[in-house]
Amino acid sequence: MLKYSLKRICLALVTLWVIITLTFLLMHSIPGNPFAQEGSMPKAVYDNLQSYYNLDKPLLTQYGLYLQSLLQLDFGPSLKSSSISVNDYIKNGFPISLHLGAQAMVIAITFGLIFGVIASLNRNKWPDYVAMVLAIIGISVPNFILATILINYLAVEWHLFPVATWKSWSHTVLPSIALAMMPMAYIARLMRSSMLEVLSQDYILTAKSKGLSRYSVIFKHAIRNAMLPIVTVLGILIANLVTGSFIIESIFGIPGMGEMFVKGIFNRDYPVILGSTIFYSAILIFLILIVDLAYTWIDPRIKVPGGRK
Amino acid sequence: MKKKLGSTLILILSTFFVLSGCFGGGTTKEPASNDSGKPSDETEETAPKVLRLNNSSEPGSLHPGTAQGTHDSWILEHAFEGLTKKTPEGEIIQGMAEEWETSEDGLTWTFHLRDGIHWSNGDPVTATDFEYAWKYALNPESASTYAYQLYYLEGGQEFNEGKAGEDGVGVTATDEKTLEVKLAQPTPYFLDLTSFYTYYPINQKVQEDNPEWYQEADTYVSNGAFKLTEWKHKESIKLAKNEHYYEQDKINLDEVHFVIIDDENTAWQMYQAGELDLVYPLPQDVQGQLMANNDPEFVAGPDLSVYYYNINNNVKPFNNPKVRKALSMAIERQTIVDHVAQGGQPPAYSVVPPGIPDVNGDYQENTGKLFEENLDEAKKLLEEGLAEEGMDQIPNFTLTYNTSEGHKAIAEAVQEMWRKNLGIEMTLENVEFQVKLDREKAGDYTISRAGWVGDYVDPMTFMDLWVTDGPYNDADWSNAEYDKLVQTAKTTMDQEVRMKAMHDAEKILMDEMPILPIYFYTKPFTVKPNVTGIYTPINRYPQFIYADIE
Numbered sequence: 001m002l003k004y005s006l007k008r009i010c011l012a013l014v015t016l017w018v019i020i021t022l023t024f025l026l027m028h029s030i031p032g033n034p035f036a037q038e039g040s041m042p043k044a045v046y047d048n049l050q051s052y053y054n055l056d057k058p059l060l061t062q063y064g065l066y067l068q069s070l071l072q073l074d075f076g077p078s079l080k081s082s083s084i085s086v087n088d089y090i091k092n093g094f095p096i097s098l099h100l101g102a103q104a105m106v107i108a109i110t111f112g113l114i115f116g117v118i119a120s121l122n123r124n125k126w127p128d129y130v131a132m133v134l135a136i137i138g139i140s141v142p143n144f145i146l147a148t149i150l151i152n153y154l155a156v157e158w159h160l161f162p163v164a165t166w167k168s169w170s171h172t173v174l175p176s177i178a179l180a181m182m183p184m185a186y187i188a189r190l191m192r193s194s195m196l197e198v199l200s201q202d203y204i205l206t207a208k209s210k211g212l213s214r215y216s217v218i219f220k221h222a223i224r225n226a227m228l229p230i231v232t233v234l235g236i237l238i239a240n241l242v243t244g245s246f247i248i249e250s251i252f253g254i255p256g257m258g259e260m261f262v263k264g265i266f267n268r269d270y271p272v273i274l275g276s277t278i279f280y281s282a283i284l285i286f287l288i289l290i291v292d293l294a295y296t297w298i299d300p301r302i303k304v305p306g307g308r309k
Numbered sequence: 310m311k312k313k314l315g316s317t318l319i320l321i322l323s324t325f326f327v328l329s330g331c332f333g334g335g336t337t338k339e340p341a342s343n344d345s346g347k348p349s350d351e352t353e354e355t356a357p358k359v360l361r362l363n364n365s366s367e368p369g370s371l372h373p374g375t376a377q378g379t380h381d382s383w384i385l386e387h388a389f390e391g392l393t394k395k396t397p398e399g400e401i402i403q404g405m406a407e408e409w410e411t412s413e414d415g416l417t418w419t420f421h422l423r424d425g426i427h428w429s430n431g432d433p434v435t436a437t438d439f440e441y442a443w444k445y446a447l448n449p450e451s452a453s454t455y456a457y458q459l460y461y462l463e464g465g466q467e468f469n470e471g472k473a474g475e476d477g478v479g480v481t482a483t484d485e486k487t488l489e490v491k492l493a494q495p496t497p498y499f500l501d502l503t504s505f506y507t508y509y510p511i512n513q514k515v516q517e518d519n520p521e522w523y524q525e526a527d528t529y530v531s532n533g534a535f536k537l538t539e540w541k542h543k544e545s546i547k548l549a550k551n552e553h554y555y556e557q558d559k560i561n562l563d564e565v566h567f568v569i570i571d572d573e574n575t576a577w578q579m580y581q582a583g584e585l586d587l588v589y590p591l592p593q594d595v596q597g598q599l600m601a602n603n604d605p606e607f608v609a610g611p612d613l614s615v616y617y618y619n620i621n622n623n624v625k626p627f628n629n630p631k632v633r634k635a636l637s638m639a640i641e642r643q644t645i646v647d648h649v650a651q652g653g654q655p656p657a658y659s660v661v662p663p664g665i666p667d668v669n670g671d672y673q674e675n676t677g678k679l680f681e682e683n684l685d686e687a688k689k690l691l692e693e694g695l696a697e698e699g700m701d702q703i704p705n706f707t708l709t710y711n712t713s714e715g716h717k718a719i720a721e722a723v724q725e726m727w728r729k730n731l732g733i734e735m736t737l738e739n740v741e742f743q744v745k746l747d748r749e750k751a752g753d754y755t756i757s758r759a760g761w762v763g764d765y766v767d768p769m770t771f772m773d774l775w776v777t778d779g780p781y782n783d784a785d786w787s788n789a790e791y792d793k794l795v796q797t798a799k800t801t802m803d804q805e806v807r808m809k810a811m812h813d814a815e816k817i818l819m820d821e822m823p824i825l826p827i828y829f830y831t832k833p834f835t836v837k838p839n840v841t842g843i844y845t846p847i848n849r850y851p852q853f854i855y856a857d858i859e
Contacts, residue, residue, distance in 0.1 A: 032743030032746070033747065042780070083523070151575070156581050164578070164584075165545070250572050253572070253575055266743070
């Protein structure tokens with residue numbers, strides 16, 4: 001197990017390096033320039049900016065300088081803000097996005113599993129239809145529409161929650177719900193089909209025939225086995241949720257890190273593009289590793305290579 | 310194995326509940342007491358007067374030397390004050406300077422600072438602070454985007470280009486209260502520039518002790534009506550009345566709270582829910598509704614900017630002025646303004662927006678309409694123009710705009726008008742803003758959407774855009790007579806000669822039509838009826854220095 005984990009971590013570092021290099025090359029090859037603006041600035045001003053941020057150096061030198069500062073865990077300055085560096089962006093933004101993402105994840109997993117299980121146990125009866133109609137709405141209604149509807153009724157019309165900003169717990173409720181809808185619906189659908197498959201297996205019949213209670217059969221045999229596909233997608237879902245959603249954070253005025261991904265590219269803010277890509281990749285790689293390790297815990301039939309024979 | 314089975318699911322779920330519990334408690338920043346989202350109607354005499362508004366983006370820099378753009382300047386304009394400032398009527402009056410004189414040739418200006426002016430940390434504001442600040446912005450090592458605003462100073466451009474040292478820069482504090490400024494050439498609008506933020510002073514001692522003073526509220530020192538008391542990056546900014554400001558008895562607000570809200574719809578909803586007192590900018594459809602309803606809270610403030618289309622003058626048949634003019638005459642501007650842009654914008658039949666003083670009256674009013682929309686004339690001109698170019702119809706071409714719902718709607722309206730009025734077919738193409746700029750510079754476009762916001766209140770900020778090889782002459786148009794008239798206006802202090810030259814130049818521009826003006830922007834915003842004293846100078850965001858809450 002330890003050997004396997006170490007091997008995976010080494011592999012992850014190589015993957016990260018490839019991602020950094022590719023991103024670096026790609027971002028310098030797209031048209032546009034971080035300092036371009038309507039009405040070109042005098043050449044001297046432009047040159048001063050370029051040399052201030054080392055952008056006048058050859059690409060290879062820039063790449064070397066970047067890797068060097070990266071080894072000191074310094075993601076560099078933001079070309080668009082002289083007050084906050086890329087490290088600040090992550091340091092300030094990530095805890096907020098993580099908080100929001102975790103709340104959304106709890107909502108999504110709890111209700112997703114409940115809806116999925118209820119639907120599968122009542123296949124083709126009304127609870128199944130209700131749960132699946134909700135799931136289809138959750139998947140097909142974009143979260144910015146849902147967010148706008150939530151704000152309009154729960155905040156503007158009924159004054160139950162504040163409209164936007166990130167100050168107290170009540171400010172976190174609406175964005176968490178808006179963010180949770182899609183993964184919740186996804187989990188519910190996946191859980192339903194997975195449960196149906198498990199329930200038709202022979203061992204469920206065996207469990208029933210040896211006289212186990214309905215509760216035991218469902219909770220101890222069916223759900224545990226049906227969880228496996230959910231765990232597989234959880235890694236990616238969590239990585240997406242905790243690194244922030246640009247749209248939700250923008251609509252609710254939340255100072256998370258979601259906007260880094262979009263605005264970094266829009267502004268050609270090179271260090272921000274690289275910083276956000278590296279950070280997201282690291283989290284994703286880490287979570288996928290956790291998911292792989294979690295398989296063996298949930299289903300002892302799965303063995304990790306190099307693990308106990 | 311059986312024992313483990315049941316607990317698995319419960320474990321997973323409870324882990325997440327505990328996790329969320331931790332975060333819920335850990336990152337809650339303030340008690341939820343007064344954030345319930347309910348409209349507050351507590352405006353008792355004793356309660357502090359707080360104005361709440363939104364800034365649609367995190368300021369990039371709150372340092373006068375390196376600031377760029379309106380998200381920075383909106384805060385700076387209230388935290389700092391230059392040598393001069395502007396009244397709500399747009400008149401330039403004494404700011405930090407009490408009086409000034411200028412030499413006969415207009416090259417030397419001497420400013421005398423008023424008594425009793427202090428920084429928010431109590432230090433006196435001196436002439437040296439101005440000299441230091443201007444040289445700081447010009448220093449190539451500061452990498453200031455707006456350094457060119459100081460190129461009017463003698464030796465300013467040379468210093469910024471690294472060709473000369475800072476000693477040659479024409480600004481000297483001859484004593485604590487006197488600032489002597491030498492200009493590179495006569496600049497009739499120099500006084501207007503001294504109210505602009507690149508010309509604000511910075512506290513030399515503070516800057517030298519801590520070069521990062523401007524990054525956080527704790528270390529922030531300014532000399533204006535308000536001081537920065539809190540800056541939660543990308544979240545909120547708080548200003549409070551500066552007790553060291555010389556005119557603090559004229560300041561009625563105790564605090565100003567900015568939230569940083571990117572989404573226009575959200576800001577508008579916060580305003581509706583009573584969480585904000587002033588919202589700018591507004592969503593386009595909301596503007597339309599408010600205008601249609603004559604909403605008393607809606608204000609369409611004037612703006613120093615023009616929305617137009619660039620025509621690539623090197624592409625056949627658009628190299629022919631008759632073709633360009635035909636296109637311009639076939640755009641129904643009033644329809645675009647009323648039904649598409651919907652912000653009370655005046656349609657543009659010239660390029661210099663209203664609100665700039667002429668020798669007598671308003672410059673744009675004196676200009677009047679320099680061309681008319683006339684479909685018969687347009688068809689005739691198009692036919693003649695095409696014949697001159699040896700063509701019988703315009704080949705399909707592309708109109709490029711930077712991705713935005715607003716630009717798209719206007720482009721579609723123009724597409725339909727040209728199809729209906731002239732029988733011209735064209736394709737619309739949206740590209741990223743950065744890509745559009747790249748392609749305009751490279752001349753890789755046929756028609757492109759553009760806009761220009763004036764830097765200072767003088768027609769020259771628009772007129773010098775289209776001189777031959779000018780920095781923003783993306784149309785790549787060239788006219789010797791136009792260049793000569795602009796040069797005349799640039800080198801004389803005689804207002805009558807200058808204004809006449811610029812009026813004449815603008816006539817040539819609209820006669821040749823290298824660009825198609827569409828409308829003059831406005832600054833549409835809403836403000837609650839209990840807030841008074843908000844005013845909008847033509848080249849500034851809504852100003853709240855003298856605002857009050859009743």
